[in-house]
Amino acid sequence: MVFRRFVEVGRVAYISFGPHAGKLIVIIDVTDENRALVGGPCTQVRRQAMPFKYMQLTDFILKFPHGSRQKYVPQAWQKADINTKWAAKKIESRERKAKMTDSDHFKVMKAKKMRDRIIKHQVKKLQKAALLKASPKKAAAAKMTAVGKKAPAHKVPAQKATGQKVAPPPKTQKGQKAPAQKAPAPKAPGKKA
Numbered sequence: 205m206v207f208r209r210f211v212e213v214g215r216v217a218y219i220s221f222g223p224h225a226g227k228l229i230v231i232i233d234v235t236d237e238n239r240a241l242v243g244g245p246c247t248q249v250r251r252q253a254m255p256f257k258y259m260q261l262t263d264f265i266l267k268f269p270h271g272s273r274q275k276y277v278p279q280a281w282q283k284a285d286i287n288t289k290w291a292a293k294k295i296e297s298r299e300r301k302a303k304m305t306d307s308d309h310f311k312v313m314k315a316k317k318m319r320d321r322i323i324k325h326q327v328k329k330l331q332k333a334a335l336l337k338a339s340p341k342k343a344a345a346a347k348m349t350a351v352g353k354k355a356p357a358h359k360v361p362a363q364k365a366t367g368q369k370v371a372p373p374p375k376t377q378k379g380q381k382a383p384a385q386k387a388p389a390p391k392a393p394g395k396k397a
Contacts, residue, residue, distance in 0.1 A: 209241065216286055217259035224249050226288060240322070241271075245278035246287060264289060286369060292296040356367045 209215075215231045227247040231240045234301065235253055242259075243251035263323075266280040279286075 205372070209263065211256065211261065211269040212265070213266055216262045216264040216266065216279070216290075218262060218292075219249070219254075220256055220260050222254075222258045226295075228262075228286065229254070230266055230273060230281065232277065242246040243274070243277055245274075245281045262290070 211231065211234060213233060217229050217231060219225050219227050219229060224244070224247075227244055227249050229242040229244040229247065229249050231242055232251065233241040235241055238257075239253050240259075241251065242254045243249060264284065264286055266277070266284050266286070268280045272280075273377050319381060335352050
């Protein structure tokens, strides 16, 4: 993406820190490579020199010549209708999130989980429908393997001739030996049970 937010006369900027943090200003004239003459006609920021480090440039540009007098800047601000265009959605959501309590955070988390579950369910439905539509043979084969597959059972030795069932061997993970049974602890001498 090509960078298009250049420092220029008429560029509206957001003050990120300093005494006027959180307000909008407009660049009236560029003083040097580090500072500019700025003013906030509708945000009560007086005309002053400000470093670029304090500003975050926005997409809005006002049309007026550099070094304009104070009466022309508010007119351009009103004509461009900057106050209504500036919604500051990210800043507003950040402030709202900062005011949330633990229970609010919990409610948001549960709502997101529910939304994700619904989306996942719908995506699976669509994938099945696409599979059925794409090739009926593959879909039938997939259906048969899903129905025909059972959980892999452990091999159970055949029953004894007397009809008694043999207990299956204890479950172990691959590469592990069955646990050895512990011998009973020796009794202390001289004590009777």
